[in-house]
Amino acid sequence: MKASETKLIRIIEGTNQYLVPHFQRPYTWTKKHWETMWTDIEALTQPDTEASANPRDHFMGAIVTAPAHSVPEGVTKYLLIDGQQRITTLLLLLTAIRDQARQLGDEKLASRIHEMFLTNRYQEGLDQYKLLPTQGDEPGHSDRTSFLAIIDRKDTGASGALLGAVQYFTRYLREQTAEQLSTLTTAVLSRVFLVSIVLEREDNPYSIFESLNAKGQPLSQADLVRNFFFMSVDASRHDEIYRHKWIPIEQAVGRDNMEAYVRHFLIREGALVKESDVYYTLKKRVEERGRAKAEDVLDDLLRVSKHYACLLSPDREPVPDVRRRLVRIQRLRATVCYPFLLNVFEDRAKGRIDNEGVVKILDAIENFIVRRYVCGTIRAELNELFTSLHRHSSQFSRLHDGVMEVLGSRSYPTDEEFIESLQTRKLYGAGEGRDRARLILERLEGSWTSKEEVNLEGLTIEHLMPQSLTTWWREHLAPTADETHQLCLHTIGNLTLTGYNSELSNSEWPKKRELLRQSKLSINEDVAAQSTWGVEQIESRAQSLSLRAVEVWPNFAPHAAARRALTVRGTTPKQLTMLGQVRQVESWQDVLRVTLTQIRELGDDVFDQVSREFPRYVRHSDSGMRSPKKLAERAFYESHLNADQIHRLCSQIVQQAGLSTVEWHVEMSTG
Numbered sequence: 001m002k003a004s005e006t007k008l009i010r011i012i013e014g015t016n017q018y019l020v021p022h023f024q025r026p027y028t029w030t031k032k033h034w035e036t037m038w039t040d041i042e043a044l045t046q047p048d049t050e051a052s053a054n055p056r057d058h059f060m061g062a063i064v065t066a067p068a069h070s071v072p073e074g075v076t077k078y079l080l081i082d083g084q085q086r087i088t089t090l091l092l093l094l095t096a097i098r099d100q101a102r103q104l105g106d107e108k109l110a111s112r113i114h115e116m117f118l119t120n121r122y123q124e125g126l127d128q129y130k131l132l133p134t135q136g137d138e139p140g141h142s143d144r145t146s147f148l149a150i151i152d153r154k155d156t157g158a159s160g161a162l163l164g165a166v167q168y169f170t171r172y173l174r175e176q177t178a179e180q181l182s183t184l185t186t187a188v189l190s191r192v193f194l195v196s197i198v199l200e201r202e203d204n205p206y207s208i209f210e211s212l213n214a215k216g217q218p219l220s221q222a223d224l225v226r227n228f229f230f231m232s233v234d235a236s237r238h239d240e241i242y243r244h245k246w247i248p249i250e251q252a253v254g255r256d257n258m259e260a261y262v263r264h265f266l267i268r269e270g271a272l273v274k275e276s277d278v279y280y281t282l283k284k285r286v287e288e289r290g291r292a293k294a295e296d297v298l299d300d301l302l303r304v305s306k307h308y309a310c311l312l313s314p315d316r317e318p319v320p321d322v323r324r325r326l327v328r329i330q331r332l333r334a335t336v337c338y339p340f341l342l343n344v345f346e347d348r349a350k351g352r353i354d355n356e357g358v359v360k361i362l363d364a365i366e367n368f369i370v371r372r373y374v375c376g377t378i379r380a381e382l383n384e385l386f387t388s389l390h391r392h393s394s395q396f397s398r399l400h401d402g403v404m405e406v407l408g409s410r411s412y413p414t415d416e417e418f419i420e421s422l423q424t425r426k427l428y429g430a431g432e433g434r435d436r437a438r439l440i441l442e443r444l445e446g447s448w449t450s451k452e453e454v455n456l457e458g459l460t461i462e463h464l465m466p467q468s469l470t471t472w473w474r475e476h477l478a479p480t481a482d483e484t485h486q487l488c489l490h491t492i493g494n495l496t497l498t499g500y501n502s503e504l505s506n507s508e509w510p511k512k513r514e515l516l517r518q519s520k521l522s523i524n525e526d527v528a529a530q531s532t533w534g535v536e537q538i539e540s541r542a543q544s545l546s547l548r549a550v551e552v553w554p555n556f557a558p559h560a561a562a563r564r565a566l567t568v569r570g571t572t573p574k575q576l577t578m579l580g581q582v583r584q585v586e587s588w589q590d591v592l593r594v595t596l597t598q599i600r601e602l603g604d605d606v607f608d609q610v611s612r613e614f615p616r617y618v619r620h621s622d623s624g625m626r627s628p629k630k631l632a633e634r635a636f637y638e639s640h641l642n643a644d645q646i647h648r649l650c651s652q653i654v655q656q657a658g659l660s661t662v663e664w665h666v667e668m669s670t671g
Contacts, residue, residue, distance in 0.1 A: 003197045008090060009189040011063070011196060012130055015120050018080040018087065019068055020133045020143075022230045022242045025223065027133065027143050027161050029085050034168045037089055042172075044187035045180070060086055062195040075120055075127045081199070084133070088147070089165055091131055094118060094188060095150055096169040097181055106178045113185065118151055133162075222258035224279035232286070232294035241295070245302050252305040253312060260335075261308050265301060267339035272387050307345035311338055319355050325362035331439050333432050334369050336382045341365075343390040344399070353399050360400035367553040368407045373436060375413040375421040376655045385410055408557035415555050422549055423542040424651035428461060428490040437461060441497050441523065444545055447552050448522035459521075462498040464533055465489060466506040476509060477534055483641075484535045486616050487648050493542030496524055509533045539644070568647045571668040578654075578664045588646040589639060591666055593629070595650045596637050599657055606657050607635065613656050617641075617649055 040058050063083030080087065098113040115121045119128045126132060129151060133143035149157030150166055158166075176184065226246060230238055253261045259278060266273045266281050273281045286294050310317040314326035329337065344361055347353045385407075393402030413421070427437045442456050466473060467489065474481045488494050498504065500515045507515075509532065516528040526544070530537050573591050576583045578598050585591050596618065600607050611618045617638045622628035627640035641649065647666070654664040 003195060005059075005193055006196045007190050008192045008194065009117070011087075011194065012091070012117050015075050015123070017075045017077045017120065017127065017129065018065065018131050019077055020080050020084045020088075020131070022134055022226070022238050022246070024080070024084055024134055024227075027085065027088055029089055029161060029165065031164075031168060033085070034089065034165055037086075037093070038169065038172060041093070041184070041187055041192065044191045045183050057191045057193050059193050059195075060090075062197055063087060064197045064199070066199040075123055078198075080131075083194070086194075088131065088133065088162070090188065090192065091118060092150065092162065092165045093169050094185070096166050096173055097185055097188075099153070099166075100170065100173040100176065101178065101181050104178045104181070106181065109178070109182055109185065117189065220259055221275070221278040222255075222262060225258075225262050225282055228279065228283055228286070229294055229298050232291050241298070245295075245298050249302050249305045252309040257308075257312060261305065262301070264308065264335075264339045264342060265304055267387055268304075268342045268390070270388060270391055272383060304342055304346065307342050307349075308338070310345070311341060319358075321359050322355060322362065325359060325366065328366055328439060328443075329362060329369075331435055332366065332369050332373070333435075334365065337365050337369075337386045337389075340386045340389045347399065357398065357400050361403050364400065364404050364407055364556060367556065368412065370436075370440065370553050371413045371418050372411065374425055374427075374440075375417050376425070376659065377411050377413065381411070404556045405558060408555075412555075412557050414557070415550050418550060418553075418555075419543075419546040421651070421655075422492055422546040423539070424491065424648045425655055426490040426652055427492050428463070428495055434461065437492075437495065438497070440492070440549070441495060443552050444548055445497060445521055445523045447548055456497065459497045459499050462496050462500070462504055463489060464494050464496060464512065464527060465538065468506055470506050470508075472508045473506070476532070480535065482616055483645060484538075486614065487645060487652065488535060488538045491538065491542055491648075492545050493538035493540070496527060497521055498524070568643045568668065571643070571670050573666050573668050575667040576665075577667075579659070580663075585666075588641075588643040591650060592637065592639065592641065592646045593631075595653065595664070596631055596635075599653060600631050600635055602657060610653055610656055614649065614653060618653070 037060075040060075044058055061083065063086070064081040065078040066081055068077040068079045094113050094117055098110045098118070101107075101110040101113070118130055120130065121128075129148060131147065133147045143160075143162060146158050146160055146162045150162060173181065173184075229246070230241070233241060249261075250258060259275070262282060263273050263275060263278045266278065266285070269285075282297075286297050289297070310326060311330070314323050314330060317323040317326055329341075341362075344353065344358060348355070348358055389403065389406055392406050393399055396402030396405065427440065428434060429437070438461055441461065445456065465477070465485065465488065469477070469481060469485055477484050496516075498516070498519060498521070500519075504512050504515055512533075513528055513530070516524045519528070523545075526541065527533075568588070573585045573588055576585050576591055576594055578595065581598075583594050585594060599610055607618075611620060619625065619628075619636050620634045622630070622636040625636065625638045627638065628636045629639045630636055650664070
């Protein structure tokens with residue numbers, strides 16, 4: 001490469017043209033940038049002080065260019081690798097000076113600027129312009145369209161930040177005389193210096209681009225990927241590839257999703273890719289195939305983007321049965337399975353699997369995600385699992401059989417674990433937790449197939465025992481109102497779907513019951529039949545719904561465990577397994593003490609979180625407790641609890657601490 005300090009006039013005079021490649025960002029400078037440039041350049045027009053022997057100059061940074069392919073005669077073209085923002089802004093300033101000079105009747109200055117520094121006189125078509133910014137998604141909404149309209153002094157077509165820059169400079173130029181405009185032009189052309197770095201043809205322009213941008217990370221991973229593709233193909237084909245390949249990809253998945261899409265596209269080949277490694281991973285894979293194959297990879301990205309579009313917007317999926325299941329996968333926030341599903345949809349497109357097979361696979365994934373979510377199974381391993389799922393499942397004669405075989409053998413909750421967790425888990429929570437709770441309730445409602453289908457749009461989750469206890473509810477739940485409210489409020493037994501949420505609110509049970517009788521939902525029939533609502537009814541309903549949930553999401557493990565409902569009444573705990581440690585216990589009080597001791601040993605932050613979530617049962621002091629027991633210094637727990645309360649409380653506490661049913665389990669005996 002060649003680097004030299006030079007005046008702006010040396011860069012833009014002559015029959016030259018600078019092409020802003022498609023890998024560059026659009027024009028992004030704003031008022032703060034224009035203000036800085038104007039202040040610096042205006043200072044160059046002020047009289048020099050006596051202490052200064054030489055006229056002042058202003059250094060404005062560097063630009064990097066590379067020779068572009070062009071015809072032997074005519075315009076000499078360069079790719080503007082770096083520095084497009086400042087060069088574009090300087091040309092916009094010259095354009096504003098030209099227009100103001102014309103307003104003052106100084107046609108000589110206006111023509112000189114236009115014909116020597118903004119355009120290539122005697123050239124035709126696009127060759128007549130000194131600078132060609134990037135094209136946009138649509139010809140009418142691009143930097144190029146706006147810039148050319150400004151240069152050509154058109155009444156329409158100019159817009160956005162480019163027009164804003166001209167208008168900003170024009171406000172100051174209106175105060176200038178013709179002589180001052182001439183002085184300002186000289187300052188811009190001859191006293192603004194830049195370092196011009198011109199790459200030789202044998203230099204790798206993208207390596208230079210990387211060193212200028214990737215290391216400091218001003219560009220996103222998606223920006224770098226786009227840039228890499230355009231630097232890997234001939235400049236003469238940039239417009240064609242941009243319009244017919246890159247823009248359709250962005251339109252399919254959305255610009256905001258490009259980085260996630262490229263990452264999932266790479267993962268589908270069977271290896272984990274960190275978010276920060278998307279660009280370098282893609283670059284490495286392309287270079288392993290040969291840079292000449294870069295366009296083939298871009299073609300793959302375009303083809304697969306249609307599948308990703310369906311994952312992001314299921315309404316684009318034409319098959320109703322598949323579309324309904326994609327909506328549920330989306331509501332579960334199960335993006336971890338997207339790389340695998342890209343392969344599934346590719347298989348369908350190539351005729352390797354039919355729609356029925358896709359439906360079975362989506363059902364298995366939903367089943368797997370729901371069961372593990374309810375049981376609090378650690379999610380970290382899912383990335384690795386779904387990354388290799390297609391490879392392992394493809395070894396079976398039918399892909400969906402392989403999917404169930406693999407998923408069913410990877411920490412897949414048994415019926416017992418699923419039932420136990422669904423009965424005790426605080427299912428209702430903020431954000432994703434609330435969305436998943438609603439999905440689970442909707443799926444349970446849909447399991448009553450004998451009923452006419454009900455439109456679930458607009459329904460909300462209702463707490464049958466209200467979130468705030470009124471005087472009536474305290475008396476109704478006495479003497480264990482606070483305990484019942486703390487342990488049962490957000491569990492599935494106390495949740496339902498209704499369109500009367502505002503009417504029900506904190507109402508007394510007789511009023512709630514009357515409104516629920518008007519509901520057309522099957523999930524509310526048993527509830528409306530209850531003359532009272534308390535812990536017994538909540539626990540009974542939780543058991544009933546958990547048994548139904550096993551029918552909605554049936555066990556598909558290779559050796560499915562027998563289903564049974566869990567009850568602790570009349571049982572004696574024998575052994576507690578927690579975090580891989582087995583402890584012998586003789587009572588439910590032992591279970592409570594050992595569980596909380598283990599939670600305490602996980603650290604102050606975990607214990608603090610548990611005490612905030614269960615303030616009636618776990619505290620830093622024994623104040624307000626009926627029968628406090630001391631765990632450690634500033635760590636107490638309420639011991640006045642029966643077996644059911646202890647089991648429910650411990651289940652919720654270990655879930656709150658981020659443990660799963662696999663990591664906390666009690667073996668019991670009856671009699």
